[in-house]
Amino acid sequence: MATKNVELVMAPREPHYVGNGFRVHNFIPSGYHLDMQRMNPFIMLDYNSKFYFPPTHEPRGVEAHPHKGFETVTIAYKGKVAHTDSSGGGGVIAEGDVQWMTAASGILHKEFHEENWSRQGGDFQMVQLWVNLPAKDKKANPKYQSIQNKQINRYHLNDNGGEIEVIAGEYQGIKGAASTFTPISLLNVKLESGATADFHFPEKNNTALLVIEGSIIINDKEEAPADHFALFENKGEVVSIKAKEKSVVLILSGEPINESIAAHGPFVMNTRAELVEAFDDYNKGKFGYLE
Amino acid sequence: MNTFTLSTFLTSHIEIEADFVETLMAQCKSLKVDKGSYLLKPGEICQHSFYVEQGLLRYYSIDEKGKEHILQFASEGWFVSDRESVYFHQPSHYFIQALENSRIILFNEDFITGLAQENKSFLEFNNKLLHNHIRHLQNRINQLLSASAEDRYLHFIKIYPDLLLRIPQSMVASYLGITPESLSRVRKDLATKNFKK
Numbered sequence: 432m433a434t435k436n437v438e439l440v441m442a443p444r445e446p447h448y449v450g451n452g453f454r455v456h457n458f459i460p461s462g463y464h465l466d467m468q469r470m471n472p473f474i475m476l477d478y479n480s481k482f483y484f485p486p487t488h489e490p491r492g493v494e495a496h497p498h499k500g501f502e503t504v505t506i507a508y509k510g511k512v513a514h515t516d517s518s519g520g521g522g523v524i525a526e527g528d529v530q531w532m533t534a535a536s537g538i539l540h541k542e543f544h545e546e547n548w549s550r551q552g553g554d555f556q557m558v559q560l561w562v563n564l565p566a567k568d569k570k571a572n573p574k575y576q577s578i579q580n581k582q583i584n585r586y587h588l589n590d591n592g593g594e595i596e597v598i599a600g601e602y603q604g605i606k607g608a609a610s611t612f613t614p615i616s617l618l619n620v621k622l623e624s625g626a627t628a629d630f631h632f633p634e635k636n637n638t639a640l641l642v643i644e645g646s647i648i649i650n651d652k653e654e655a656p657a658d659h660f661a662l663f664e665n666k667g668e669v670v671s672i673k674a675k676e677k678s679v680v681l682i683l684s685g686e687p688i689n690e691s692i693a694a695h696g697p698f699v700m701n702t703r704a705e706l707v708e709a710f711d712d713y714n715k716g717k718f719g720y721l722e
Numbered sequence: 723m724n725t726f727t728l729s730t731f732l733t734s735h736i737e738i739e740a741d742f743v744e745t746l747m748a749q750c751k752s753l754k755v756d757k758g759s760y761l762l763k764p765g766e767i768c769q770h771s772f773y774v775e776q777g778l779l780r781y782y783s784i785d786e787k788g789k790e791h792i793l794q795f796a797s798e799g800w801f802v803s804d805r806e807s808v809y810f811h812q813p814s815h816y817f818i819q820a821l822e823n824s825r826i827i828l829f830n831e832d833f834i835t836g837l838a839q840e841n842k843s844f845l846e847f848n849n850k851l852l853h854n855h856i857r858h859l860q861n862r863i864n865q866l867l868s869a870s871a872e873d874r875y876l877h878f879i880k881i882y883p884d885l886l887l888r889i890p891q892s893m894v895a896s897y898l899g900i901t902p903e904s905l906s907r908v909r910k911d912l913a914t915k916n917f918k919k
Binding site: 496497517695696697707710711713714715716717718719720722 | 879883884886887888906909910912913914915916917918
């Protein structure tokens with residue numbers, strides 16, 4: 432099978448703050464060639480590269496805000512996030528955990544560094560990915576999949592080369608922990624120095640990776656160091672990754688949703704009229720209320 | 723493409739040659755301002771009116787007790803101007819401040835008179851804009867004198883549908899002339915009425 436070549440490797444852009452708790456580099460949709468249609472169904476990716484937050488008694492984070500029309504996927508590599516929503520739900524996303532939140536018809540929530548973690552301070556490193564929903568599912572009821580690290584199935588590489596956590600999709604017969612509305616693979620690849628792993632993704636999928644730790648060589652050619660994002664061409668199906676040093680890589684691949692996208696702030700709908708309705712619903716308290 | 727450029731605004735509302743718009747735009751100054759910076763402060767004589775191509779401005783005063791009163795927000799596609807200062811050359815009583823990193827077009831009185839002389843349909847259109855502005859001010863006076871906090875809020879979200887997500891609640895309250903506590907109460911009451919779990 433043909434190799435899926437790298438289209439571009441991108442360095443992290445200048446970070447900006449989301450609230451006062453998330454210092455993120457945006458890749459999707461502001462990165463060169465990484466707009467929503469190109470990366471579809473992945474419509475946003477913010478990456479909080481490893482950053483030290485000093486101890487504080489007032490947890491940092493983002494105040495109440497809505498989401499509608501898509502799913503947010505939070506992958507915690509370091510640090511802990513506590514979240515609360517307008518229907519009374521809540522929980523903590525700890526190191527290694529994944530929260531897959533289906534905002535769909537609309538949710539109002541807030542996300543802060545967990546209180547005890549904040550008092551200690553420490554390194555914080557997370558990815559927040561937004562996955563679009565097809566029109567027919569944008570009105571589904573909101574739900575959470577709180578996936579603890581121990582619930583994520585793993586594929587172990589030969590010769591203690593490392594492991595692949597299958598968050599969504601499938602790898603070598605190992606099924607992902609999260610259920611998705613459209614075909615998506617989300618893999619956390621943890622490789623020991625010198626180890627290699629191969630991956631197969633259909634040509635119709637949009638495929639990319641983010642190097643969380645270490646440094647890798649892709650397809651025996653391109654080098655991607657920590658905090659860099661690599662986009663793959665659609666052509667070709669096979670990707671090989673070799674770790675130059677002990678590395679962690681997040682791979683995302685998904686089948687595009689062939690529908691129009693109307694996005695503004697935290698709402699991602701199909702038409703402008705639906706966006707206007709989303710703002711009106713939020714303003715009139717239809718997503719609930721949260722202090 | 724940004725659909726809120728001043729040239730797009732003009733060409734979509736009046737009959738005007740694209741070339742002529744370009745000549746006009748060359749006379750205007752485009753300014754990138756950082757969040758928090760000021761375009762006008764009290765005591766200054768304001769030389770320009772402002773059109774927001776990208777970002778958000780607020781137009782406000784501070785009273786003797788140090789309390790802020792917001793008269794107007796201007797997001798993409800809005801104009802804001804201290805007319806007393808620009809057209810009557812009086813020192814301003816107001817602040818105009820960027821609440822986000824913004825791209826602003828500055829234009830002066832000559833720009834308006836020049837445009838009006840060259841283009842009849844602009845004069846008509848500008849009159850309509852002025853009437854619309856006065857209508858907005860009349861509504862605002864009436865709201866402040868007679869409307870309940872909830873009615874004021876419902877009117878606010880109609881005019882500024884996306885601002886609630888861009889500015890702190892305290893600024894919304896300041897614009898509405900109510901306390902942040904009553905704004906919270908209004909929003910809570912609406913949510914209790916409208917939220918379906």
